[in-house]
Structure formats: C-alpha cells, structure tokens
Amino acid sequence: MQTVDLIVHASWIIPVNQARDVLADHALVVDQGKVVATLPSKEANLAYQAKEELDLAGRALIPGLINTHGHAAMTLFRGMADDLPLMTWLNDHIWPAEGKWVSSEFVHDGTQIAIAEMLRSGTTTYSDNYFFPEDAIRAILPTKMRAQLNFAVLDFPNNWASGPDDALAKGTELVKSYREHDQVRVIYGPHAPYTVSDEPLLKIKALAEEHGVGIQMHVHETQGEVDDAVKANGERPVARLHRLGLLGPHFQAVHMTALNDDDIRMCAETGTHIIHNPESNLKLASGFCPVDALQKSGVNVALGTDGAASNNDLDMLGEMRTAAQLAKAVAMNAEALPAYEALAVATINGAKAMNRHHELGSLEAGKLADFAAIDLSDIESAPIYDPVSHIVYATSRQQVEHVWIGGEQVVKHRELLTIDRQEMIAKASTWRSKIKE
Ligand SMILES: [Zn+2]
Structure with missing residues (x-):
C-alpha cells in the first residue's frame, strides 16, 4: 500500500x-x-x-474554475456606476475614479477582497489586467490563489506608469522574475486596440517572444470599436493585430464581439485564444461573442467574469450558466455549448489559453x-x-x-482558510467610505 x-x-x-x-x-x-x-x-x-x-x-x-479575464482590484468599484454603455462608463466614471484612487494599497486590498470572493465560488486560478502588479502579487501570494497577471499597457500615463515604455520596463522585470513560478505568472496586457498604438504593440510582441510568455488584450469589445477603427484607418482591429503579427497561440483576445467570417478565420488559422465575458458584454450592451461559430471553427474559447465593476460579481458558476444559455440564443441553436463543454470552457480551456494545460x-x-x-x-x-x-x-x-x-485546502465548509473574511469586509467598507466622500 x-x-x-x-x-x-x-x-x-x-x-x-x-x-x-x-x-x-x-x-x-x-x-x-x-x-x-x-x-x-x-x-x-x-x-x-x-x-x-x-x-x-x-x-x-x-x-478548480479558471477565470481567464478580470480586473480584481476593481471590486472596490462594484455597483458604483451601473446601467451605462461602455464608453460612457469608462470616460465618465471608471477612468476618473481610477485616476483618483488607484494606488499600491488600492490594488493590494481590492485584489485580496476579489480573491476571497473567487475562492469561495470555486475559482482557483484567475487572470488579471490591471496596474501595480507588484502589489497584486503581494496580495495573491499568501492566499494560495494562482494568477496570470497581464499588466496594463496604454498610450497615455496612469497612476502606475508614465507611459508604455515605463510600463514595459517595470512589467518586464516581473515577467522575468515569475517566469517559472508555480502560483503567479506575469504576461503582457496591452489594454485595447483603441488605447495602444502600433509602436508599443510591436515592442510587446518582441518582448513576449523574447521571454516566451503570452499577451492578453481586450479586442472587439463593441461594434462601435470596430466601426471607429474602420472609419479612422480602413482596417478592422482583428485584421490590424494580424497584420502586426500579434495573433497566435500566445495571444488571448478578450470579448471578441462583432466578428465577421474573416475575423473568425484569422483566429482559427493562427491558434488565437478567445476569452468570452458574457455577463459584462450583456450588462454594457457591448454585443455578442459567437461562441458556437468559433468553436466549430476550432478556436479555443475560455471564460472570464471581467471586473466586478461591469458584471457585478466574480461568480464563475453563474458565468458558465450565462455562457451556455447565451451561446444557444446567439447561434439560435439549443445544441450550442452543451453543459459539459460549458464546464470545459470554465476550466481546461482557460488553462489552454494560459498555456498551463499540461498542469492545470x-x-x-x-x-x-x-x-x-x-x-x-x-x-x-x-x-x-x-x-x-x-x-x-x-x-x-x-x-x-x-x-x-x-492539494492544500483553502476553503472548508465555505470558510476561507488563507484570508480573513471579516477583515476583507471591513476593508471594503473603509474604501467605500473614502471613495464616496
Ligand atoms: Zn476587461
């Protein structure tokens, strides 16, 4: 024995x-x-x-469920600005609030509060696109949660980095330090086609190749994003990313609504992974990701909740149900995304997108x-x-x-063993009082 x-x-x-x-x-x-x-x-x-x-x-x-896209610290903005379209939500609410509040401590506390919620709903690995990744790591390590951090890169300055070169310098140090880490991996997170120009994108492509890590990016979140790009440059965002050489098995494209047959073909041919966020897309009226058509073309589709400011929870079981139901409605086919495949989207497909399917x-x-x-x-x-x-x-x-x-128990009879839940509730309340001032 x-x-x-x-x-x-x-x-x-x-x-x-x-x-x-x-x-x-x-x-x-x-x-x-x-x-x-x-x-x-x-x-x-x-x-x-x-x-x-x-x-x-x-x-x-x-x-363990794999939440392949989110912004953990934005849990501190949960329920702050609801019932708005994406660009109003971003321009008038989220970006001003981030400019005022996002800091080392905001990211540390918001990340731990999010992890407490995710662990209690069965998530054991999550992906995070945000600022101050070093503080996210400080929050993550004691909780045992696994994470893929795709640090944000944008053309304009933010509270963490003065611009794309500063973000890339800081982030690349973390990419190198955590390349073989069991719990935390760091990859590149250019925000979106409309906030990152060609020059930093080409730098990111070269750096990701040099260090053998992935890239996660919001792409085709709305029809408006596609229309604006076509009007400005005559090129759809997916086609532009393909021309720049970003699509491929190391590329995780988040949202991916408003896709035409050419977009789907490019994703299938390059082995690009798609991260579907049905509840965020529904709440912001962003559009629909054609999950059934993508899967039939052989594209790997994984699942994410997006941030709690646009969902408004980090519940992968609920997200899985929404994904299974929405896929059927979008395809007008009740056989689209059957139950076991929905569970695969929420587990093994996320591991594939993160290139950790040999171990997760x-x-x-x-x-x-x-x-x-x-x-x-x-x-x-x-x-x-x-x-x-x-x-x-x-x-x-x-x-x-x-x-x-x-193999280490982190939730026992619904109680968290690596995070003090009462302390998290108190911290959330303290931040709410400050932000509401
Ligand atoms: Zn997002």
Whole structure:
C-alpha cells in the first residue's frame, strides 16, 4: 500500500478529461500537491493509505474554475456606476475614479477582497489586467490563489506608469522574475486596440517572444470599436493585430464581439485564444461573442467574469450558466455549448489559453490538485440524472463547500482558510467610505 497525503471520496468526480467522463463513487488521490489517480473508491482503499481521508457523499468534485479575464482590484468599484454603455462608463466614471484612487494599497486590498470572493465560488486560478502588479502579487501570494497577471499597457500615463515604455520596463522585470513560478505568472496586457498604438504593440510582441510568455488584450469589445477603427484607418482591429503579427497561440483576445467570417478565420488559422465575458458584454450592451461559430471553427474559447465593476460579481458558476444559455440564443441553436463543454470552457480551456494545460484545468494523474467540492445533496439539486447538468444549469456558488489548491485546502465548509473574511469586509467598507466622500 502506498501512503499519500489525501484521498477524497465523492459521489461524482467530473475530471473534464478528453473523454468527458463522469465518474460515480470514485476517489481523488492526492500526494505532494498533485493528482495521483482517480479510481473507484473501493479500489482506492486497497491501493492507498492516506494521511487525511474525506468522504463527501452527495458532492461532486470538479477542477478548480479558471477565470481567464478580470480586473480584481476593481471590486472596490462594484455597483458604483451601473446601467451605462461602455464608453460612457469608462470616460465618465471608471477612468476618473481610477485616476483618483488607484494606488499600491488600492490594488493590494481590492485584489485580496476579489480573491476571497473567487475562492469561495470555486475559482482557483484567475487572470488579471490591471496596474501595480507588484502589489497584486503581494496580495495573491499568501492566499494560495494562482494568477496570470497581464499588466496594463496604454498610450497615455496612469497612476502606475508614465507611459508604455515605463510600463514595459517595470512589467518586464516581473515577467522575468515569475517566469517559472508555480502560483503567479506575469504576461503582457496591452489594454485595447483603441488605447495602444502600433509602436508599443510591436515592442510587446518582441518582448513576449523574447521571454516566451503570452499577451492578453481586450479586442472587439463593441461594434462601435470596430466601426471607429474602420472609419479612422480602413482596417478592422482583428485584421490590424494580424497584420502586426500579434495573433497566435500566445495571444488571448478578450470579448471578441462583432466578428465577421474573416475575423473568425484569422483566429482559427493562427491558434488565437478567445476569452468570452458574457455577463459584462450583456450588462454594457457591448454585443455578442459567437461562441458556437468559433468553436466549430476550432478556436479555443475560455471564460472570464471581467471586473466586478461591469458584471457585478466574480461568480464563475453563474458565468458558465450565462455562457451556455447565451451561446444557444446567439447561434439560435439549443445544441450550442452543451453543459459539459460549458464546464470545459470554465476550466481546461482557460488553462489552454494560459498555456498551463499540461498542469492545470482537469483532474488527471500528474496535474496540480486544484479542485472544488460542490454540494448536490439538498433539495435544490434533486433529483440527479446528470451532475454536470446541475452544476451548469442549477447550482449557485453557495453550494461550493470545499476548495483545494495544490492539494492544500483553502476553503472548508465555505470558510476561507488563507484570508480573513471579516477583515476583507471591513476593508471594503473603509474604501467605500473614502471613495464616496
Ligand atoms: Zn476587461
């Protein structure tokens, strides 16, 4: 008998593997932070002896959710400016508030508050596009949350950097320092085609290639963005990025509404990843990402919540449900984005976009043991024909009961083990009083 750190028995394990299995009455075997095996519970007890063993009857284990796009610190602006179109929301509310408030401490506190919310809803890896990435890292490390930080680069100055060259100099130091880091990775985050000109984009392309890391960028957030670009330069943003050589397997394009057949073809041919943010797009009336058409063309589609200022929560279970429903409406096809594929979009596809699919995104031997236990034992989940259907279409984040990252428990019976939740509530309240002044 082999001794291991942890065995978790559950009524279901949904590994999100290639075969799209649903494993009933199985055990997840974990040792030294990694998945050793998933096997029938009876066999697990014959083959392994564990230092800790849990029996989670009525629960389903899923890979930790991967929130592939957001702005964590903007949680401090949650609910501050609602019911506005994107450019009014940005120009009249968000950018002035950021100019006034964004600082080292704002980013540190906002990031930790966001992580507390994300961990409690089963997210174990998230991607963040913001300023002061060194302070985000300071906030992230003690929580055990994994993160991909794509630091913001814009043509104009902001509170963190005096311009694109300053941002690139500061950010590239972090790219180098965290290249092999288990928990935090830093990549390039040019904000959007309408805020970053060709010269910094070409620098970013060269730097990302030199350091072997990715680029994440908002692209085609609205039809207006596409129309303005065509009017100004006669070129659609996706075509411009393709001409500059940015599209490719290291490029993560966020939003991607208002796509025509040529845009989709360019993404498919280059292996560009698309990060879909359905709730933010709906709330800002930005437009629709054609998820079904992209997937049928072979494009990898991952999922993000975007920031809490435009969503207004960081709930990946809710986002997954919205994505599954919206894909059907946009395609006018009820077979678009079926339940198990929606779960893949929220897990393994995010890992692929971040180029970490060899170690994250599914529960398979050798991968990092990031997983969540979802309680399906109560009336809201009865009866159960298919646990995947319930997780996508009928589960709220309050049913996320336990969460592990790298085999270490970070949420136990809905309580956070690496963050003081009461302290976070108090900090949010303090910031709200200041910002409201
Ligand atoms: Zn965004």
